[in-house]
Structures are given as structure tokens and as C-alpha cells.
Amino acid sequence: MVAWNxxxxxxxTTETENYLYKxxxxxxxxxxxxxGTVSTHIKSILKNIGLPNNxxxxxxxxxxxxxINIVSYARKGIINLTVTTKTVEFDIIDEGPGIPNIELAMxxxxxxxxxxxxxxxxxxxxxxxxxxxxxxxxxxxxxxxKGTFLKIIINIT
Amino acid sequence: MKLSDVKEILDADVIVGTEKLDMEVKTAFGADLMSDVLxxxxxxxxxxxxxxxxxxxxxxxxxxxxxxxxxxGKKPPIETINLAKEFKIPLLTTKYxxxxxxxxxxxxxxxxxLEQVEDHSAHN
Numbered sequence: 001m002v003a004w005n006x007x008x009x010x011x012x013t014t015e016t017e018n019y020l021y022k023x024x025x026x027x028x029x030x031x032x033x034x035x036g037t038v039s040t041h042i043k044s045i046l047k048n049i050g051l052p053n054n055x056x057x058x059x060x061x062x063x064x065x066x067x068i069n070i071v072s073y074a075r076k077g078i079i080n081l082t083v084t085t086k087t088v089e090f091d092i093i094d095e096g097p098g099i100p101n102i103e104l105a106m107x108x109x110x111x112x113x114x115x116x117x118x119x120x121x122x123x124x125x126x127x128x129x130x131x132x133x134x135x136x137x138x139x140x141x142x143x144x145x146k147g148t149f150l151k152i153i154i155n156i157t
Numbered sequence: 158m159k160l161s162d163v164k165e166i167l168d169a170d171v172i173v174g175t176e177k178l179d180m181e182v183k184t185a186f187g188a189d190l191m192s193d194v195l196x197x198x199x200x201x202x203x204x205x206x207x208x209x210x211x212x213x214x215x216x217x218x219x220x221x222x223x224x225x226x227x228x229x230g231k232k233p234p235i236e237t238i239n240l241a242k243e244f245k246i247p248l249l250t251t252k253y254x255x256x257x258x259x260x261x262x263x264x265x266x267x268x269x270x271l272e273q274v275e276d277h278s279a280h281n
Binding site for chain 1: 189190191192193194195196200208210211212213215216218219220221236
């Protein structure tokens with residue numbers, strides 16, 4: 001457990017929640033040259049907060065794969081990040097084609113990636129599987145032709 | 158060993174990071190699939206890869222990879238070089254293929270950043 005009082009971080013308090021950091025980041029679909037920039041930014045935020053290295057690593061992995069998914073498949077998306085004293089939470093919402101068969105999409109090696117995605121070194125059907133492996137709570141829901149919602153929680157303790 | 162030893166062993170050219178050749182490295186990970194790099198590469202390790210786009214640098218940055226060794230004589234595009242400079246990540250290139258690169262480093266004492274994957278994250 002991190003000694004938060006030593007880190008000079010303000011704990012924000014509203015009626016319903018306590019958090020150390022909360023922000024939203026836009027991700028542009030199809031912009032392959034910028035893919036990963038939001039995750040790079042979020043990783044440096046988590047480092048500045050002073051989270052343990054293993055938590056930063058897990059967060060970076062799930063955030064990066066999620067960002068690549070938005071860039072690869074959606075028109076646009078938002079990565080909402082909330083850091084509390086106990087968890088790192090990502091609410092990732094995109095507007096795009098959605099996932100017709102979630103069970104199939106979760107399978108290792110299943111992919112609908114095109115050439116551009118594979119040239120970046122992704123698209124081997126490992127993304128969602130990796131995200132699930134490195135999450136403590138993983139919740140994926142989707143509506144075809146509307147978009148996809150991914151909730152990820154990583155426990156700090 | 159030092160990164161300068163890695164450079165010697167692999168007869169590598171240093172594209173970015175000549176000022177960081179004193180850096181100590183002990184472990185490495187090699188893959189061309191970035192999802193596997195994200196899942197398995199560890200902080201402080203060398204990353205051996207044949208992929209040269211800017212994703213390699215961004216991923217190395219978020220994982221705190223010590224240095225990147227491009228194998229099979231790959232020459233990275235200018236965006237990749239510029240990003241490596243921005244993030245201060247040493248970028249080397251060797252003519253050896255991935256297997257030879259790994260073997261030559263292993264023979265001199267560099268080991269994998271992990272030996273085997275665990276069951277829950279294994280690729281079947």
C-alpha cells in the first residue's frame with residue numbers, strides 16, 4: 001500500500017466519491033501515427049502520482065491495448081481515467097462498429113484487423129485477451145453499429 | 158554488462174543514445190508482435206525486434222525498456238528516430254537475425270526478462 005500522505009497529493013472529495021486523479025482523454029479513430037500518445041501521457045500521470053511500478057505497468061498495458069483498439073476500429077473514443085487510493089479505473093467508450101460476438105472477440109488469436117493494424121505490430125488477436133489478463137475487473141459490452149464500452153479496474157492493494 | 162558491450166557483441170550501430178552506452182543491462186525480450194511486448198517485456202530490459210515504426214518507441218517508453226535493438230539490419234524511419242530522441246531511449250541496429258542476436262547475448266550472460274509465461278497469460 002502506498003503511503004499517500006507522504007506524496008503531497010490532494011484527495012478530492014465529492015458526495016459520492018474520493019479520488020486522487022480524474023480526467024478524460026479523447027482518442028481519434030484511424031489516426032495511426034498518433035496511436036499510443038494518450039497511453040504515454042497517462043503512464044506519466046500515474047508515475048507522477050507515485051503508484052507502485054507493477055500497477056503502472058498493468059495500467060500501461062491495458063490502456064495501450066485499449067487505445068490501439070479505438071484507433072484501429074472506432075471513429076472516436078474517450079478514455080476516462082480515475083485513480084483512487086485503492087484502484088486505477090478506466091472507462092473506455094467508443095463510437096464505432098461495435099463487437100457482434102464478444103465471446104469470439106475474447107478468444108486468443110481471433111482478429112478482424114486489416115493490414116495497417118498488423119503493420120503496427122498489433123492485430124494478432126491478443127489485445128482484449130491481454131487487457132483481461134492484466135485487469136482485476138474487466139467488463140466489456142457492445143452494441144453493433146453504435147460502439148463499445150470497456151470498464152477496467154486494477155486494484156492497487 | 159554495459160550497453161557498449163551489447164554494441165560490440167552485436168557489431169551494432171548506435172542510432173540514438175551514444176551518451177547512454179554506460180547503462181547496465183542484464184535481461185532482454187524479443188518479439189515483433191507489440192501485444193506480446195506489452196504483455197511480457199519488463200522494465201530495464203533490452204527489447205530485440207524487427208519492427209521499426211513509432212509504436213516500438215512508445216511501447217518501450219510506457220514499459221521503461223532500457224534500450225531497443227533492431228535486428229535483421231532494419232533502418233528505422235525518421236519519426237521513429239525522433240521519438241527515440243524525445244524519450245531518450247537508446248536505439249541500436251544490428252545485421253544479425255533475431256535468433257543470432259538473442260543467442261550471442263545469451264552466450265555472454267544476458268538472460269530473458271522471464272523464462273516462461275505463466276498459465277493465465279500464456280499463448281496456447
